[in-house]
Amino acid sequence: MQDSLSQRVRGWTPFFVLVDIISVAGAFLAAFIFSQLIPPHTFDLTWVPPVKEGILLSLSLCGLVLHTVIWLREGHYMYQLLNGRSFRICAAQLLFLALTLFIYLALWRDYQVSRKLLLFFLALLGPCLWTGKIVFLQLLKIMGKRIQPRLRILVVCDETGEDATRQWFSNKTMLGIHLCEVLATEADACHETFLEHRLEEAIKRGRPNLLIWRLPTDAARTEKIRQIAESHGTHLAVDLLPIVGDMGSVQLTEYSQMKLVSLHKHPLVSPAHRFLKRLLDVSISLPVVVFVLPFLCAGVWLLHRLFSPGPLFFRQSRSGADSQMFQIYKFRTMNVNHGSESVQARPNDTRIFKCGALLRKLSIDEMPQFLNVLLGNMSVVGPRPHMAEHDAIFTLECSQYALRHTVKPGVTGLAQVRGQRGPVDHASEIKHRVTSDIEYCQNWSFYLDLQIIARTFLHVFSFHAKSC
Known part of the structure; x- marks a missing residue:
């Protein structure tokens, strides 16, 4: 349900979409004419494109409407325009339309389409979309008071x-x-x-x-x-x-x-969202457990035999969704029987054996947690799980700490890709992490999970200073 102010602001969206449709049609017509004027040509200039090439226009218009419905819903289109982000909208539209056309052409390899027309069309799309928006905005500024x-x-x-x-x-x-x-x-x-x-x-x-x-x-x-x-x-x-x-x-x-x-928002209460997230978890964790983890186990086992004989895995109780405790799996990076498991690891920690620090820097010690993901105790993306005693301490530092337990803990998370990881030295650090975790819990989306996973790969090899 929208108030009258939202109705007035968002109600202009269909008119801008209509302007976009006219701009795409104009770009296609101009590209068709230019493609006939540039050699080699038949000197038989026509103004109406054939049906087999007109499908490009139809696909572009469908893609334009789909992009507006998916990415620019809930008034975001108008708010971005009013905030001077017309170029950003045009770039996103151009990328989406180009992807739509290339997917179609890839599926129909025998489909004959003029390469000149396609190149001219893609070259003119961006300028035409941007010009249409600017012209219509200027027209509204002139006519708005009337x-x-x-x-x-x-x-x-x-x-x-x-x-x-x-x-x-x-x-x-x-x-x-x-x-x-x-x-x-x-x-x-x-x-x-x-x-x-x-x-x-x-x-x-x-x-x-x-x-x-x-x-x-x-x-x-x-x-x-x-x-x-x-x-x-x-x-x-x-x-x-x-x-x-x-x-x-x-x-x-x-x-x-x-x-x-x-x-508060809680998208993962939806059964459909939970199923989608679980599908992503299984599709990532299953290949890792089957094809990657056995080789890592062999390599880490060899390092253990050379530098610190003992069990391959380190198991510890951590708090999960709804504060339920579970056993987390990690590759052991510390010497056996050091007697201080509840103390957070720090740089140059004497408990960490030689080469164990490298395993932690590259986050290889976290890889067995994909077993927890496959078992359903964890997710690929979510707040990091902590020990019960740390939960009690952090709850005293931040009153909103318990909200992060509304979703499954993750192998990686929004706080981690923002560099908020490693030992906690100040109360402000845990507050920043909790803020990121709550932001993730309340703004979850499939796209956000994919984005965090992609950023994790870049972050792992950055050797963050607080990774230890």
Whole structure:
């Protein structure tokens, strides 16, 4: 469910998509004409491309719409345009359309298509898409003040938020959005007199369609504000930030008897998302366990025989999803019976045997954890699992620490690829890691997992300073 402001901003997306469609069609027509003018040619100039080459245009238009639906949904298209990121959008569209065309041509190897036409089309796509967006944005800037009906907005906020509010609305005029007035007040001046007099006078003066309330409120005050607004035909939207604080994305869900405002997202509650993540885990861990791990076991076993005889694997209890304990598998990198397993490893640690440090630097000691992934105790990507005693210490340092246990721990994670790994020396370090872990838990996506996996390969060979 969207408010009127979102409807007005996001409602322009189909018009920009229509402009993109016209731009793609124009690029194809120009490429077709140029391909006939560049030798070798038949001197038989036509304006209508044959059906067999027109399929390129059809595929491009379908790919354009698909790209908009998948990557630029939920208003992201308009917000990126308004923030001056039209070039980024064009680059993403061009890459997606080129990939779509090349996949099609690769599947149909016998399909005859003009290489000149294809090259000209790809060369003109980017400039045409960018030009179309810029021209339409300029047209909106010229015509924006004349768009009727206009969405007139009155904002009530404290003095500290006035400048930011005016700045946000500064480039929305071209969308038919008019900021009537900003009523700025001191934080302790939000009393009944203000509600009954200044607010009502401002509504009568500006006749807004929408009142945005950006001050702390409660149920009784909100009801009173709503009555004042609705008595003048004005809709009310309440900013939850002054009420709930900076909690990230707030989700509003309506049921038959409830209206829930959720302060946290948890994508992996969805059975479909959990199945997709498990599918990725198995597809990666199974080949590693079958084809890679046996050779690593042989190599590490040989290093053990040379430098530190003892068991091949190191097993330890770690906390997993929902704080359930499990046995984690690692290649042993320390001498046997050193008697201090709960102490975190540090650079030049005397417990680590010769060549054990290299195994840790390259994260080879972590490879047996793919057995845990295959068994279902861990995932390829997720927060790193800690020992129970460390959980107790870190919980005291960060009140949100337990939120990282809402998903399975991972072999790698968002915190690790950001360099937040190794021993914890300061309380701020664990807070940064927990922030990254919670960010991952609440913003999980299949693409994010793939991105973290790719970044892990680069990070492993960077020999991070805190890896030990």
